[in-house]
Amino acid sequence: MTGAAAGECAGLSGLFIGLMSGTSIDAVDGVLVRFDESGVLAGTLAAASLAMPVELRRLLTDLQQPGADELARAALAGNRLADLYAQCVQALLAQAAVPSSEVVALGAHGQTVRHDPAQGFTIQLLNGARLAEASCIDTVADLRSADIAAGGQGAPLVPTFHARVFGSASARRAIVNIGGIANVTVLERGSAAPALGFDTGPGNTLMDAWCERHRGETFDRDGAWAAAGRVDQALLGRMLAEPYFSLPAPKSTGRDLFNPTWLDRLALDRIAPVDVQATLLELTARTIARACTEAAADEVHVCGGGAANGALMRRLAACVAGIPVGTTAAIGLAPQAVEATAFAWLARQRVAREPGNHPAVTGASGLRVLGALHAAPRVRT
CATH class of the missing domain: 3.30.420.40 (ATPase, nucleotide binding domain)
Known part of the structure; x- marks a missing residue:
């Protein structure tokens, strides 16, 4: 854990980014928001939406169904999506005139291509390590798997x-x-x-x-x-x-x-x-x-x-x-900003080691800290 994330775990507050590309596969929506020490939304500094490139949309759509060479195509799609998410991060930082070093963490949903909680798995394509490297911000991804591991649906979060x-x-x-x-x-x-x-x-x-x-x-x-x-x-x-x-x-x-x-x-x-x-x-x-x-x-x-x-x-x-x-x-809260803001909040919960799910909703056996944390490079801008 680096920079802002390392110093703010107790009563965690600060700036967070949320990134979301949903099942419509039409765009990446992002927000830069501030949470107070109780995890209450204290303000939105920037919002951005980047259209999904036609080629990437086609690739992600094709991966919704079984096909040839799926593993390689999925890895490539995860890389390309990370690059698009990184572009959205840069747009948010530029809009708010905020350096990446001031952002505690970002929460990135990725693109769901399989969801089968009955068999114990869900797949959201995204190279979280690549996004952390490109954005210079600690990145929380794979936010659904912990809930599914606890017997839940992994959704909705x-x-x-x-x-x-x-x-x-x-x-x-x-x-x-x-x-x-x-x-x-x-x-x-x-x-x-x-x-x-x-x-x-x-x-x-x-x-x-x-x-x-x-x-x-x-x-x-x-x-x-x-x-x-x-x-x-x-x-x-x-x-x-x-x-x-x-x-x-x-x-x-x-x-x-x-x-x-x-x-x-x-x-x-x-x-x-x-x-x-x-x-x-x-x-x-x-x-x-x-x-x-x-x-x-x-x-x-x-x-x-x-x-x-x-x-x-x-x-x-x-x-x-x-x-x-x-x-x-x-x-x-503006309708188009709600989900991205939710994933910023889930990033805040992960860094603070506080639960992000609710068993009454997902059916999990208990509260769980959600997401895999990818540390950003120590040299941040």
């Missing part, structure tokens, strides 16, 4: 952070992150810990894949294409018959399940592509709404890329009729 920043004394809140996969955190009134948290199912991933296949665009901006179609109720019924939706929490999922192959099994040939898109949006809205209503949430706050999908937000509001729906901006 963000609910413990949600409880720190979004808890309310007067309202039972549902915090919904809509990335490629959607997850919900239920925060009980006045509690410092999440009451519940799990992946509800597909967020943007199936809509993105269908949009790219039929329109050559990586996502459906504002849900405009979906809004132009009609929901096919028979198709929606086949989608909702997926066994995952009936599993009790704790549970987690990913592109291992919800991918183009899953779509192709649904007999879509006789349905207009625009109507399939409308039905996929309805699937996301319905499965999130079910989780929120079953949890008896008083209000719903959305973060992640799905918060910018106007059609999806309208359908979600309709499906949870009577429950106010908004974004996390109304309760203190």
Whole structure:
């Protein structure tokens, strides 16, 4: 441990960076934030988002499914992703005019290409040592494996952070992150810990894949294409018959399940592509709404890329009729910054040797310190 990290473990405070590339594989989001000695968010100094290069996106997408020469391609992808993360770090430092030596540590999620907690593993591609070398900042990566080793799902990890920043004394809140996969955190009134948290199912991933296949665009901006179609109720019924939706929490999922192959099994040939898109949006809205209503949430706050999908937000509001729906901006944090900030907080927890998971959410046998720490070079800028 070097520099700022070595001197601040007791009542750990200071600057941290969080880096996230989610299941949509569209960008790397980063934040530079400050936490106080209690681990409470004390300010955001910079935020940046770098588009995922087309070649790297293709490589990471291909690695979601079994293929030839996987080990070498995965190692190469981990290196390239580390380089892109390092570019995001430099953008954050430049934006805030802060040298790397003032940053205690960074937390980097990597790119999930396999997630199978039932068999005891999850794979987030990222060369953490390479990122530490390039950024000159102590790097925390592989944040899910410790929870899985303790019998947990390894996901979602963000609910413990949600409880720190979004808890309310007067309202039972549902915090919904809509990335490629959607997850919900239920925060009980006045509690410092999440009451519940799990992946509800597909967020943007199936809509993105269908949009790219039929329109050559990586996502459906504002849900405009979906809004132009009609929901096919028979198709929606086949989608909702997926066994995952009936599993009790704790549970987690990913592109291992919800991918183009899953779509192709649904007999879509006789349905207009625009109507399939409308039905996929309805699937996301319905499965999130079910989780929120079953949890008896008083209000719903959305973060992640799905918060910018106007059609999806309208359908979600309709499906949870009577429950106010908004974004996390109304309760203190921009929707696109939430996950990256959570991974900055997880880096803080790792350096402080404090737990980052919550057994009620993941199903782990106990609280665990999460992540592998890669020390930066001693000469820092």
